[in-house]
Amino acid sequence: MVLEKVKEIIANQMGVSADEITAATSLKDDLQADSLDVVELVMAAEEVFGVEIDEEAVLTMTTVGDVVAYIENKKN
Amino acid sequence: MLIFVSTSCKTTEEIAAKADVVLAAAGKPLVGRVDRTEKGAPTCKNYGISATHTDGVILLALADVPVGIDVERADRKVPDSMRSVYNWTAYEAKRKMTGEGISLADVRKGGDYTDGVRFHSFLEGKVVAVAGGDDDVVAAWV
Numbered sequence: 001m002v003l004e005k006v007k008e009i010i011a012n013q014m015g016v017s018a019d020e021i022t023a024a025t026s027l028k029d030d031l032q033a034d035s036l037d038v039v040e041l042v043m044a045a046e047e048v049f050g051v052e053i054d055e056e057a058v059l060t061m062t063t064v065g066d067v068v069a070y071i072e073n074k075k076n
Numbered sequence: 077m078l079i080f081v082s083t084s085c086k087t088t089e090e091i092a093a094k095a096d097v098v099l100a101a102a103g104k105p106l107v108g109r110v111d112r113t114e115k116g117a118p119t120c121k122n123y124g125i126s127a128t129h130t131d132g133v134i135l136l137a138l139a140d141v142p143v144g145i146d147v148e149r150a151d152r153k154v155p156d157s158m159r160s161v162y163n164w165t166a167y168e169a170k171r172k173m174t175g176e177g178i179s180l181a182d183v184r185k186g187g188d189y190t191d192g193v194r195f196h197s198f199l200e201g202k203v204v205a206v207a208g209g210d211d212d213v214v215a216a217w218v
Contacts, residue, residue, distance in 0.1 A: 034130070035178050036154065036164065042180065043155055055180045 002049070002075075003068045009044045010064065013037055023065035041067075051075060077139040077209040081199070082218050088118050088127040091136045094218035107138065115177045124208065126172050133199060143209035144173030150203050157186025165205035166193040173208040 003023060011018040014031050027033040033041070042053050045067065051074040061067050078095070085091040092107040099106050105122035112118060118125050123138040126145045137145040146168035154164040167189035171178050196204040198215055206213075 035168065036148065036152065039155060039178070039180065039183055040153070043184075053180075058180060 002072050003064070005048060006045065006064060006068050006071070009041060009048060013040050013044065021064055023063065023068060025064045026062055027064070027067075028062065045071065049075065077137065077143065077206075077211075077213050079145070079196075079204075079206070079213060079215040080136040080138070080218050081133065081215060082136075083133050085134050085218070088134070088136065091127065091134050091218065092118075092120070092125075095136055095138065095216075098216055098218060113175060115175065117172065117175050117177070124173075126169075128168075128172075130202065133202070135204065137206060137209060139209035141208055141210065142173050142175075144169040144171065144207040145204065145209075146172065147199065147202055147204045150201050155183055155186075158183060159186065159188070161203050162195060162205070163189055165195075165203050166190040166207070169193055169205040169207035 007018040007021045010021055014033060014037060025031065042058055046053055049071050051071060057070055061070060080091055080095045082091045082094060085094060089110055092110050096106045107120045107123060110118045110120050118127055124142040126137045126143050128135050128145050128147045130147050131149055135145055135147055137143045146165040148161050148165050150161055152161050154161055158164045168178060170189060194206045
């Protein structure tokens with residue numbers, strides 16, 4: 001499931017437990033992700049899901065749910 | 077060029093306020109109100125301004141020309157295409173100086189972005205990169 005995998009990727013990168021992450025979790029506000037974190041997350045997600053993530057889309061992604069929605073969209 | 081460093085301030089506005097105490101004492105123009113561009117970059121009336129933070133430390137760079145500053149832990153992992161933390165911070169500093177922000181396409185493509193960027197080592201375990209500004213640097217802890 002996309003959400004579970006995304007939570008795993010984020011947990012890995014940010015050094016938090018996947019259990020602490022929900023779809024509502026804000027990357028910047030709740031996880032304190034900086035630009036390098038976001039880049040690493042995007043590149044990891046691209047590798048795991050086999051999609052390419054648009055630059056403009058990254059700017060609009062604030063929550064974990066946004067990331068999941070984008071990936072699910074791309075895969076369909 | 078002035079670089080203010082703080083471990084007690086959490087935001088650009090906070091460190092700018094502290095910087096203003098020093099600037100006022102020195103009889104120099106103040107930062108005053110910090111506005112934001114669409115991309116969230118700080119701007120102010122009297123200086124080229126840039127800020128960065130990591131690991132509980134925040135830095136504020138002020139210059140008479142556009143300036144970009146970035147700080148990262150020296151042991152931070154960066155994408156392979158970006159080669160090293162030095163190169164990453166150099167890239168970020170340059171993109172902050174121009175106000176463009178980072179581009180995923182550039183990161184994917186990778187390359188050497190260190191040309192013309194100055195690195196400072198006054199923070200242990202951290203890399204500080206500055207693009208633009210000028211060579212005459214005064215750093216102050218606030």
